[in-house]
Amino acid sequence: MNTVAVYYDNPYLKELDSTVIEVLDNALVLDRTIFYPEGGGQRGDCGFISTSRVTSTVHDSDGRILHLVDNPHAFSKGQKVHISVDWAQRYRLxxxxxxxxxxxxxxxxQERTGTVAIHLGDDFLTVETDSPSLSRDLLYRVEDSVNAAIASSRSVSSRILSHEDAERLNLRRPIKVSSDVRIVxxxxxxxxxxxxxxxxxxxxxxCVQYDCQEVLRGHVRTVWRYAEGAQSQRRMEHEALREAGALLSCPAEDIVRSVSSLIERENSLKSALREKDAMIASLMLAGGKKVFASPVEISSYQKLCSEDRTFFAAYEGPKGLSWLMSADEDTFKAFRIRFPQLGAKGGGRAFCWQGSAGCDMKTLLETAEEILA
Ligand SMILES: [Zn+2]
Structure with missing residues (x-):
């Protein structure tokens, strides 16, 4: 006996009385159901059979509709049950x-672009097209047309046709089933x-809202927001723009220009800071000390490493101790033997070695003094 698919007769039915006709190890089969089984890019329904939670609904290889539950053996064949679907999830889908x-x-x-795959998610849906590139203007045009059709309350209906009659309709996508066909x-x-x-x-x-696109397997996959998800996304973006505009003291249309000039300014400040640090590093070496705690990051010494210079600089920053040593390979090897005591690691090549240390500054500098003595 097959399950009567009541969801086709009335997709808006949220509850139904039914009877258990089979008890399996992980699922129940019912005489009739409003739970849609996973398929065609739409996931299987969740909900309740009496007080037992249905985690999903699937078709098995024999075409049975299986309601997956944790405790199927709490039920018996012939038992009357009341079933209710997770309506929020189902209606969204x-x-x-x-x-x-x-x-x-x-x-x-409208745009002569085919669909090769789809995905329906809770927050967005995707349509993978057969096109290698699609302009934003084209997709906004599609968005406008879809929203105009949504606003004009078009009816959605289905009917069953013989395979032959369905083929005559010349649909945009080939028909996959060999028997009678449900046309939507x-x-x-x-x-x-x-x-x-x-x-x-x-x-x-x-409403629907075009979100973004990416190229997958040489095809453009488009991402869309829909229904309440589109509205909440738009509100979130609006709030983010409003807050960014307030921080930058500019209207929304100037935010990109304003952020670009901030980034430019930050980059030139960073470069000025690097120059200043390099100057301080040179002064530290000019002082003649071989081993010292540096007031600037050790990267400032990289260009100063050479065969003619032997020195060890350590810097204490927010991420801990870091060190740099200008020395030959033998000196570095002698230092590396002490790594376990110092909680240190690092490497490099002659005449520039650098790394980190887990000990305190005093211990690190004393060890370096010993090595370079
Ligand atoms: Zn459909």
Missing amino acids: MKAHTAQHMISGILYH TIDGVDEIACGGLHVASTSEIG
């Missing part, structure tokens, strides 16, 4: 699925063979 048909349909009919029509927007669940009217979606 119905909106996502319908939005995806609209995006793919408009991409195809969004009035004036798209028609496609699909076994998924959709909303009854496009107005239920609210």
Whole structure:
């Protein structure tokens, strides 16, 4: 006996009375269900069978609809149960699925771009196209067309056709099943063979928003926000822009220019600081001390290392002690033997060695004095 797929007759039904017809090791099979099994890019429904949580719903290889539960043996064959679907998740997926048909349909009919793969997530959906590149303008055009169709409350309907009749419709995507075909029509927007669940009217979606794109396997994959997810994303971005504008004391349209000039200024300050540190490093060496605690980062000494100079500089920064030594290989080897005592590590090549140390500054400098003596 097959499970009656009540979700096709009424995708809006949230609860139903049903009967257990099979008890498996990890799942229950029911005589009728409102739980949609995973397939066609739409994940399986969650919810409850009586008080037991259904973690997902899948088809098995025999075509049975399995409701995955932790404790199937708490049930018995023939037992009457009350089932309820996780409606928030299901309704979100119905909106996502319908939005995806609209995006793919408009991409195809308006922009001659096919769809090769889709993914429906909670916060966004993706449409992988057959195109190697798509302009932002084209995708904004698609966004506008989809939103205009959403606002005009197009009806979404389905019907079953014979395979032969379905082939005659010349759909944008080849039909995958060999038997009768379920055709889903969004009035004036798209028609496609699909076994998924959709909303009854496009107005239920609210809106879609093009987010970004990436190139995968030579194809552009587009990312879209939809319904409440699009609205909350837009609000979050609006707040971020408003706060950034307040920090920078400029209107939103000037934020990029303002941040660019800040980055430029930061880079020139960093470069001036590096020059100043290099000057201090030269002065430290001019003082004639061979082993010393440096007031500037040890990277400032890299260019000063040479065969003619032997010195050891240590710097205590926020990340701990670091050191640099200008010396030949034998001197470094003698120093390296002391690494375990100093909690030190590092390397390099003659005449520039550098690393870190876990001991205190005094111990490090005393050891270096011994080595360089
Ligand atoms: Zn669909």
